[in-house]
Amino acid sequence: MILINKYGFTNLSYKAIYSFQTIRLFIFFRIVDPFMHYVFFATLASSLVGSDYLKYVVIGNIAYYTCQTIMINYMNMFRMERRYGTLELNIASPTPTLLIILRKGIVPLLDGLFVFIVGLIIGAILFDITMPSGNLDILLLLIIITLFSVICFSLLFASVSLLFSNANLFLNLSMAFFQVFCGVNFSVTLLPEPLEILARMLPLTHSIEALRSIYNLENYEVYHLLGKEILIGVCYLIVSVFLVSVMEKLARKNGALLKNI
Amino acid sequence: MEKIIEVKGLSRAYKLKTGLKYALDDISFDVKKGEVFGLLGPNGAGKTTTIKILTTLLLPTAGEARVLGYDVVSESHMIRNRINFVYGGERGVYGRLTAKEYMHYFCTLYKIKNKDQAALIKDLLNLVKLQDAENQKIHTYSKGMIQRLHIARCLINDPELLFLDEPTIGLDPIGAKLLRDIVRDLSSKGITIILTTHYMQEADELCDRIAFIKGGKISLIGDPDFIKQSCNHLNLYEATMSIYDIEKLKENNSFNKLEIEVIKEPYYSLNFEVNENDLEKVSAYLSTFGDILKISKRNISLEDAYIYHMKDVG
Amino acid sequence: MFLLIREIKYFTNFNNKMYQFLLFFQPLMILSIVYFLKQVRGDINSDKFVLASALISMWSYVLYSSGSALISQKWNDTLKLLIAAPVSLFAVILTKALSNSVIALISMILSFIYARFIFQFNIGIANYGYFLLSIVVLIFSLSVVGLILAIVFVASQNVFDFQNLILTPMILLCGVFIPVEQFPVVLKLIAYLIPMTWGIKSVQDTLVLSPFMFSSMAVSIVVSLIYLFLAYFIVKKIEVVLRKTGSLGAI
């Protein structure tokens, strides 16, 4: 278990600006809400193509929901900072902005980890999605890699939120985009060629294929996919690091840091 | 004395739909090490903008500013660790945290070693007299307490230079006094302080030098006495007298800025300015309106000077 | 009616990013998924899913907007003014709910446009007259649900936190995908108690010109009316409490 430092940065960030503080909210939004989400898309897909497709869709949505949790809550942390008028206080400290943003990312990352695991458990119990035994180590590896690539991508949003006080539409659009183009509900191979190439540049796409392969719902080379996913994560990380400094400069230039909502 | 802030030809424009708006228009001033420097001016004059530029959170659109010898645009990282700032009002705190947790959070951001944090926080909370409320959640704090917590926060990195933007805004008299005492205390420890406030009494009491700023331009700069002397041509009088026909006095336009306060009919206390510096003559003229009990020339206060210099501001 | 038009013009904040998403982009997302899933199995009746996409977006819009219409007013402190003004609280909430469902129509229309022109789905509306009629019935039932939601949300901030949680269950429960007839008895009962179920059924029935379409519409109207009366009395009660205490917290 991770040793929680009572006055540690992560713990305080969570207490100060994270959305889910009570056990009740946590149960509803980390267990009930994802479950509803899985049921919704499972129903949509299985009423379209039949119930044998159900597992396929639920697995995809377990990964998707993890991604959504991380992205939305990560962004929300910055919205809260603005609401409290504390964003500028953070940025003005001698800790580099990139480091602040990264460290704040730990909270949604842990949240995402929780959601991922709970999702797989829900899948196993309620949708009868059981993993062939002996794959646990690969699954763990996959979870870690997925979280890595998703958080790297979310960094883009975090840096954008330095400049824009309301990036919600942008975020919602991206989530919808992911829902369609990351192979959450159907294989990306069904997409037209150029769109498939695009899909393969997004995080999650390869992870989902790998996850399905681990669960024997698809047959791909898992390590190969995971390698690509890492590569994609690293690319986004590099772009984000660059973007953070650009956004900070821009925000100082037009006074966006100081704009509160 | 060593200059801790040098501002030359600083401007800041905002793009609005209607065109460019100059929040700061070519201002220049210096602040010397160890002084308390007051920026005074009406709302929208550009005080906060100045402070945000000097604290490296906002870039100027023209001109140059150096803080501690470093350029605010290109060397912000050299500045940030040696300064700190407080913006008045209730924002800038995490309501869900306790004061202690809040301080720990910023200690981490200001790279204070874990083992030193507790002792430092204890000292600072003692200094601002919040030691008894340190485990209380901040959303239960009063305005004055939040303001003092901000002061404690801004002392975390032992800054050489502090920016206080309207720190006493909205505080009750006791809270404001407590804060003024803290500011004086900090100044006596050698910290240079840039202060903005709307309370002239406060500025007079605390500041070594003052700049009047209006419409993004500095109109006057100097120590409080110099600023008051700039209004020496004003002849201010205060009088206590009985008046029988108050309307006639009010209609008379040889008095500028006439303020009338009733003590008890027909006794009034008057404050006014006239173009005459001979007390005898003023007294003789005034007695045509009633019987004078007391009349004297009044010293020019900072507030008089402020009102005089800002008179053409909307 | 005048109030309604004014309402749509002045109080709908199209700048609200969430609304933009719900109205304009959510149908696009669902239709895309349907489009690609259709390639898995060709013989799919897409009408049902175009309608489903429209209904999902309409319902989410009604949920979020009705939920927050009064809440945001509460925050703006204008509710007190509303109470003081000669319009009754009920009329205010009702017009809000109505206008929200009328605006939600945008996403229905968009769904059809997207479906027809982007995804090239055929939409077989057999009889436009009946179809429009059923839409009106649907709007009415949506408004009533919006009205109820607004009242619940005003009464309890706690529930407001959970509005996300009823988004999907309602869609499933109201028979957007799976016909209510196929539910287990308990769920069927609950579903039939919701006005929206009937509104949706009316539209679905009308699309295929089912012989039950008029009875569906009739039931929908009756159920909605019952709720409307219920809401009326509750709001009257709220008004009394409001006048007494001057705040909503007491409810």
Ligand SMILES: Nc1ncnc2c1ncn2[C@@H]1O[C@H](COP(=O)(O)OP(=O)(O)O)[C@@H](O)[C@H]1O
């Ligand atoms: N982000 C901004 N966008 C546009 N105008 C701004 C912005 N911030 C400040 N201003 C304008 O700049 C002027 C100076 O503001 P400010 O420095 O806050 O004044 P003060 O602190 O002296 O009251 C004001 O007229 C204000 O309207």
Ligand SMILES: [Mg+2]
């Ligand atoms: Mg200001």
